[in-house]
Amino acid sequence: MLISITPEEAGWQTIGFSVRRLAKGDVWLESTRGHESAIVVLGGKMSIDWGDGPQSVGKRDHVFSGYPYCVYLPCGTSFEVRAETAVELAESRVRSQMKGKPHLFAPADLGCEIRGGGDTTRQIVRIIRPEYEADRLMMNEVYTPGGNWSSYPPHKHDSHNPPDEFDLDELYYFRIDHPDGYALLRQYDGAGARDVTVAVHDGDLALLRDGYHLVAAPPGYRVYYLAVLAGSARGMAARTDPRYAHLGKAWPLPDPRIPIVRPG
Numbered sequence: 001m002l003i004s005i006t007p008e009e010a011g012w013q014t015i016g017f018s019v020r021r022l023a024k025g026d027v028w029l030e031s032t033r034g035h036e037s038a039i040v041v042l043g044g045k046m047s048i049d050w051g052d053g054p055q056s057v058g059k060r061d062h063v064f065s066g067y068p069y070c071v072y073l074p075c076g077t078s079f080e081v082r083a084e085t086a087v088e089l090a091e092s093r094v095r096s097q098m099k100g101k102p103h104l105f106a107p108a109d110l111g112c113e114i115r116g117g118g119d120t121t122r123q124i125v126r127i128i129r130p131e132y133e134a135d136r137l138m139m140n141e142v143y144t145p146g147g148n149w150s151s152y153p154p155h156k157h158d159s160h161n162p163p164d165e166f167d168l169d170e171l172y173y174f175r176i177d178h179p180d181g182y183a184l185l186r187q188y189d190g191a192g193a194r195d196v197t198v199a200v201h202d203g204d205l206a207l208l209r210d211g212y213h214l215v216a217a218p219p220g221y222r223v224y225y226l227a228v229l230a231g232s233a234r235g236m237a238a239r240t241d242p243r244y245a246h247l248g249k250a251w252p253l254p255d256p257r258i259p260i261v262r263p264g
Helices: 245-249
Strands: 003-005 015-022 027-031 035-043 046-049 055-057 070-073 078-083 087-095 103-105 111-115 122-128 138-144 149-156 168-176 183-188 195-200 205-208 212-216 223-231
Touching (some): 035 122, 035 223
Antiparallel strands (some): 015 087, 035 087, 046 055, 046 078, 070 103, 168 205, 183 212
16 A cells, blocks of 8 residues: 545545555455445556456556546445556545446546646546546546646635535645656635645645645656545536636647647
8 A cells, every 4th residue: 555545534524545556466355335436547457346257457557658547436336456467556435325337437438638828738637527427526637747837727616606616625646757856736725824835746645625726847847646526516616716817818829748648
C-alpha cells in the first residue's frame, strides 16, 4: 500500500482513497460492501474477476504513456485482482446503496477535453462522467505541461446552489514525470481568511474540502493528477472566482504540446 485514507481520516463523509502496488502474481481479494468503487490502473496489467470470469485490464506503463483502464464496481460486489505484471492501481470509494452493474472503461471509451489556452492549456481525460450510471463517484485525469496553469481561473464547489454550483468534496492524487519535479497547489477562501500555497510532489495526495483552488506546473516538469469528486449532486458545476472570471473569456490558442497522452 502506497497511500490510504478513509473518509473519517479526511474529515468528510464522502471519498475514501488508496493506491497500492502489486508484484507480478500477487492477488488482492476484496469486496465493495456498502460502497461504490472505481479502480484506475495507473500502470501495468492485471486481471479482475467480479463473478463473470477474469478480464485483462491495463495497457500503459505509467500515467504519462496513455489513457487509463478503469473498473467501476457497485455496492455489494466481491472481486479478485491478480497482477499480470507489476501493477499500480488507485481505488476510490464512496458510501452507496445503489444497485448497479460492474463496468469496464477501456481507453477508447474515455472522453478528452482541452481546456484553457496558451499557458493555461491542460488536458482532461474524462473517466467517470456525471452522465454515467454511478451513484456519487466522478473522476478525471488532468495533464498539465511544464510552465502551465491548471484548474485556472481558480474555482470552487463547496456550496449547493444549482445549477451554477454543487457542493463537492474533491481530492487530487499527483504524479510528476521526474523525481525532482513538483507542482504548486493554492487553496484559499473568498474572504481572505485562508490562503495557502504548498509544493506537491510525486505521489502526494491533496484534499479539497472547500474554497478556491488551482495548480501550477513549473517549467520542465509535466504534472498529472487524478481528480476524484463526490457530493451533493451528480454534476461538476463550479463557481469561478469572480475576480478572475474575465480571464477565461479570451484565451490564446491552445498550447501545441497538448495532448500529452493519447488513447494508445
